[in-house]
Amino acid sequence: MDAKLKRNYILTGVAVLILALFLFWAGKNLDGYKIQILNLIAVNIILALSLNLIYGFTGLFSLGHAGFMAIGAYTCSLLILPAAQKHAMYILQAPMWPFSVMHAPFFLAILIAGLVAALFGIIIGFPVLRLGGDYLGIATLGFAEIIRVVANNIPRVTNGALGLKGIPPYSNLWWNYGWCLLTLYVIIRLVKSNFGNTLKAIRDDEVAARAMGIDTFRCRMTSFVIGAFFAGVGGALLASLITTIDPKMFNFILTFNVLMIVVAGGLGSITGTVLAGVVITVLLEWLRFVENPVTIGSLTLQGVPGMRMVVFSVALLFIILFRHQGIMGKREFNWDWFLGLFRRRGEAR
Amino acid sequence: MSLAMFVQHLFNALTLGSLYALIAIGYTMVYGILRLINFAHGEIFMMGAYFVFWGVTLFHLPWPIAVIGAILVTSMAGIMVDRVAYKPLRNAPRISALISSIGVSFFLQNFAIVVFSAIPRAVQRPDWLVKVIVIDKIRILPLTLVFPVLSFILMMGLLYVVYRTKPGLGMRAISKDIETSRLMGVPVNRIIAITFGMGSALAAASGIMWALRYPQLQPVMGVIPGFKAFIAAVFGGIGSIQGAVIGGLVLGFIEIMIVAFLPTLAGYRDAFAFVLLIIILLIMPTGLMGEKLEDKV
Numbered sequence: 277m278d279a280k281l282k283r284n285y286i287l288t289g290v291a292v293l294i295l296a297l298f299l300f301w302a303g304k305n306l307d308g309y310k311i312q313i314l315n316l317i318a319v320n321i322i323l324a325l326s327l328n329l330i331y332g333f334t335g336l337f338s339l340g341h342a343g344f345m346a347i348g349a350y351t352c353s354l355l356i357l358p359a360a361q362k363h364a365m366y367i368l369q370a371p372m373w374p375f376s377v378m379h380a381p382f383f384l385a386i387l388i389a390g391l392v393a394a395l396f397g398i399i400i401g402f403p404v405l406r407l408g409g410d411y412l413g414i415a416t417l418g419f420a421e422i423i424r425v426v427a428n429n430i431p432r433v434t435n436g437a438l439g440l441k442g443i444p445p446y447s448n449l450w451w452n453y454g455w456c457l458l459t460l461y462v463i464i465r466l467v468k469s470n471f472g473n474t475l476k477a478i479r480d481d482e483v484a485a486r487a488m489g490i491d492t493f494r495c496r497m498t499s500f501v502i503g504a505f506f507a508g509v510g511g512a513l514l515a516s517l518i519t520t521i522d523p524k525m526f527n528f529i530l531t532f533n534v535l536m537i538v539v540a541g542g543l544g545s546i547t548g549t550v551l552a553g554v555v556i557t558v559l560l561e562w563l564r565f566v567e568n569p570v571t572i573g574s575l576t577l578q579g580v581p582g583m584r585m586v587v588f589s590v591a592l593l594f595i596i597l598f599r600h601q602g603i604m605g606k607r608e609f610n611w612d613w614f615l616g617l618f619r620r621r622g623e624a625r
Numbered sequence: 626m627s628l629a630m631f632v633q634h635l636f637n638a639l640t641l642g643s644l645y646a647l648i649a650i651g652y653t654m655v656y657g658i659l660r661l662i663n664f665a666h667g668e669i670f671m672m673g674a675y676f677v678f679w680g681v682t683l684f685h686l687p688w689p690i691a692v693i694g695a696i697l698v699t700s701m702a703g704i705m706v707d708r709v710a711y712k713p714l715r716n717a718p719r720i721s722a723l724i725s726s727i728g729v730s731f732f733l734q735n736f737a738i739v740v741f742s743a744i745p746r747a748v749q750r751p752d753w754l755v756k757v758i759v760i761d762k763i764r765i766l767p768l769t770l771v772f773p774v775l776s777f778i779l780m781m782g783l784l785y786v787v788y789r790t791k792p793g794l795g796m797r798a799i800s801k802d803i804e805t806s807r808l809m810g811v812p813v814n815r816i817i818a819i820t821f822g823m824g825s826a827l828a829a830a831s832g833i834m835w836a837l838r839y840p841q842l843q844p845v846m847g848v849i850p851g852f853k854a855f856i857a858a859v860f861g862g863i864g865s866i867q868g869a870v871i872g873g874l875v876l877g878f879i880e881i882m883i884v885a886f887l888p889t890l891a892g893y894r895d896a897f898a899f900v901l902l903i904i905i906l907l908i909m910p911t912g913l914m915g916e917k918l919e920d921k922v
Contacts, residue, residue, distance in 0.1 A: 418899030582738030
């Protein structure tokens with residue numbers, strides 16, 4: 277048993293090393309667009325993992341992800357923007373005092389962004405986590421909308437509808453994949469711990485869990501707040517990645533994209549979330565071709581704006597209608613299975 | 626604020642409230658029967674508005690025919706949505722149908738962008754609806770008189786169907802217990818289709834009036850009214866038609882009156898409904914007239 281554990285650690289280390297080598301290679305050889313897609317994959321995986329913790333493992337149907345992302349994105353951006361740039365940018369009203377001068381290095385800014393999002397998670401969690409099922413979904417959706425409307429209306433903090441521009445593009449492959457691996461590690465450890473079992477018990481039967489003496493509210497709150505933290509981190513990385521944010525960006529579609537990844541990967545499967553994060557991010561970019569003019573021989577088809585999201589939503593419908601457990605269901609990747617793959621093939625030969 | 630101003634706001638609030646109420650009825654009926662938040666309802670509302678203005682501008686139909694035609698087509702669309710996206714999931718976990726409805730909602734929105742284009746369209750309004758009436762300093766648009774009355778007639782019609790006809794009896798039976806109703810010989814799928822059809826027809830009527838009140842069409846026009854109407858339904862007690870009507874009217878009044886009395890809050894207008902929602906869920910989770918749902922063990 278011990279030897280197996282050791283083997284798994286080594287294999288995981290090797291996998292991380294391979295990823296690092298790949299990133300090193302990618303950073304040197306791929307063009308900006310492809311690197312941007314790789315970055316987006318990492319951010320989307322962080323976001324989807326946090327939602328999977330909340331929804332897939334704890335059974336809290338939360339639609340408030342865009343709100344936490346907005347909080348994280350704004351907090352981080354305000355912390356890493358230089359004071360002079362803020363003064364130049366706020367043309368509606370001058371920035372308010374603490375926000376006008378505060379500054380932090382990137383890593384600290386992301387951490388604070390996550391913590392602020394987590395704090396909002398606690399504040400919103402007290403009223404809404406007592407609700408069940410769809411009511412929780414609609415209440416968290418309401419929360420996200422309120423955040424968006426408020427961000428639009430406090431120009432002294434957020435620069436209102438104009439949004440923030442020229443956010444320093446610190447976020448790169450190393451930051452994004454570093455945070456992605458950290459998120460992955462924390463969530464795997466959490467889910468595999470006894471606390472993770474408690475969460476699954478609440479998800480599967482809340483009444484029974486309560487009868488077993490589980491403080492369901494506290495467990496739900498912990499899971500919700502950890503999810504909110506990582507959603508804030510994801511938002512912060514995203515802000516620095518695309519360098520421009522405004523309140524309109526954090527609408528329901530953003531939550532929907534993350535939800536799509538979680539559902540497609542399989543609720544309650546970390547492996548599924550990672551796989552779906554890669555597939556869907558690439559697919560969403562690749563689908564841009566349907567909106568561009570296509571030339572086949574002498575025939576030129578005009579691109580259709582909006583077609584990308586049509587295809588995307590049809591894909592979601594197909595998944596829900598014909599395979600509602602997602603790619604992986606609740607199954608997970610493990611090294612035994614991976615090695616078995618080779619062994620079996622070897623034996624067959 | 627002068628009395629004349631107040632009366633004008635009152636009529637605006639009544640109009641907005643009755644439009645919310647019409648949408649909210651669709652949410653509450655579907656929720657009452659299937660325990661499903663039909664996220665696609667806002668898009669049905671949007672389709673109703675687009676169909677009428679297609680009928681009028683593209684096919685040069687007279688207004689009454691265009692309106693009736695659009696309502697019929699939209700209610701067919703509502704039934705289609707149920708058939709395609711919800712019916713196969715009747716026995717799946719409830720959350721699957723919810724996600725499916727979000728998918729349908731996005732599909733319809735983006736399909737509308739493809740078909741109608743994302744550019745907002747102006748709406749040509751018939752003169753008699755927008756010629757300002759002046760009664761002793763009070764200036765009101767005729768449509769703020771006509772729309773509440775029309776909505777009221779539609780609601781009465783709906784209540785008649787629900788409480789005085791056989792399909793209505795079926796709806797009420799299904800909302801109590803779907804399995805028992807099936808055993809008692811209620812044609813469950815047909816009744817559900819009728820429910821979707823009627824809810825969609827009311828949403829279409831509301832969408833048409835909305836487009837005449839705020840004369841602009843765009844593919845995402847249904848999202849915010851849809852959410853707000855859902856909140857109205859929760860406020861009134863989800864599952865209760867009378868509750869949805871009261872909820873819609875209250876929400877309309879709150880929105881118009883807060884902006885009228887506290888103009889500095891105008892920017893937060895879209896947030897009122899959501900704040901109201903969270904407050905309601907905290908102090909009265911079953912709404913004004915809702916039945917208490919308990920977790921079955």
